Amino acid sequence: MNAQDKTPLAVEVRQLIELRGPMPLSRYMSLCLTHPEHGYYMSRDPFGVAGDFTTSPEISQMFGELIGLWAAAVWQSMGAPETINLVELGPGRGTLLVDALRAAKVVPAFEQAISLHLVETSPVLRELQRLKLGQTETIRWYESVEDLPPEPAIVVANEFFDAIAINQAIKQADGWYERTVTVDGSGELVFGTSKAPLPEFEQTLPESVRGAPLGAIFEWRSNRVAYELARRVRLGGAALIIDYGHTRTDVGSTFQALRNHSYDDPLGAPGLADLSAHVDFEALAHAAASLGARVHGPVEQRVFLINIGIEKRALGLKSGSPERAAEIDSALARLTAEGETGMGQMFKALALSDPKLASLPGFGD
Ligand code: SAH
Secondary structure (H helix, E strand, O other): OOHHHHOHHHHHHHHHHHHHOOEEHHHHHHHHHHOOOOOOOOOOOOEOOOOOEOOHHHHOHHHHHHHHHHHHHHHHHOOOOOOEEEEEEOOOOOHHHHHHHHHHOOOHHHHHHEEEEEEOOOHHHHHHHHHHHOOOOOEEEEOOHHHOOOOOEEEEEEOOHHHOOEEEEEEEOOEEEEEEEEEOOOOOEEEEEOOOOOOOHHHHOOHHHOOOOOOOEEEEEOOHHHHHHHHHHOOOEEEEEEEEEEOOOOOOOOOEEEEOOEEEOOOOOOOOOEEEOOEEHHHHHHHHHHOOOEEEEEEEHHHHHHHOOHHHHHHHHHHHOHHHHHHHHHHHHHHOOOOOOOHHHHEEEEEEEOOOOOOOOOOOO
16 A cells, blocks of 8 residues: 555545546645645644644744734825724634734724634634634634625735645646646556647746746746735735745746655645645736736845834843743744745745835835
8 A cells, every 4th residue: 555545635636537637736736735625724723833834923923913013004004994804814823813913902093993804714724713813803704815805905914825726837849738646557646747738838938937948847826816915905905925935937846745844745645744835926926916006025024024123022022021032032033044944035025005005014115
């Protein structure tokens, strides 16, 4: 018995392929993450030491607090409307929002104006969010970004876009072939390619990747969420997107699986590992701008956090709780770490806004 036999989703993926043929990578990734029964996010809390990965809000309260103050400043620059939709995409355990709402209390009129709208597909995580936030707040949940009310909004999305399914194409002598997931002779899931090249693919690519060498992989994801956010912020407000990724569109596969804090084979244990891919911030910005949103950044997470005052906040926290000084310093160092794998550099912040908002805190614009 091979490793894939052990997961119920592997059996289902194999059956689907036998019935309908190889599936695009995006279909495989969506099934692995959000299959109603066996999807990675649908049945578990993946965060923290016992889980598969740790996100910024889980590292320190400072992250959510500063984003709460960022949102308050955006609300003020909108003219302090009496009501404002505060939206989070993929709130995980709800930690960021709890910290943000606590910090928002320093601007009481903002706190009172907030109505909370959460986009969350996982019933387990919705329940965790309800437990954390539900006592004090009226919250509405949505399955997808399309369902959000078409109203002005302040949106936060930390590590949401990396979970949106990607497609890949491989360049061969006679064109670009879509990468698929298929089954080999022994019944193992393996990568494959479409039978025919994707029509006129090279011409649709950004100039920087046209003329890529043979064997190059190009990765892209649907612009659906970027478009939905652009439409809403054009009515008023802004969306803050923080994730790991690159500022320029380039070739190369970033499709990855994380299990127990280690990298794993993305085809090895469908439904049991977190699958993700880096965010192409240039493509995201381009899509949102094409619908009239103003784009701010991207800037590295460390730059964004320092600009909005994380060092000052760390000092304040330490003077209030000197016994926690080492823990606070290490969280600060981790969130702002430089180097290719440092969170401060690998993660970027990008904001989309109403074109009327010429500058936003944190972006130096
Ligand atoms: N923002 C949180 C969690 C990041 S993990 C944090 O920083 O800790 C990704 C989150 O997005 C989870 O809450 C997951 O359930 C949710 N999610 C993933 N794919 C989704 C989809 N297609 N629709 C809605 N929510 C999704």
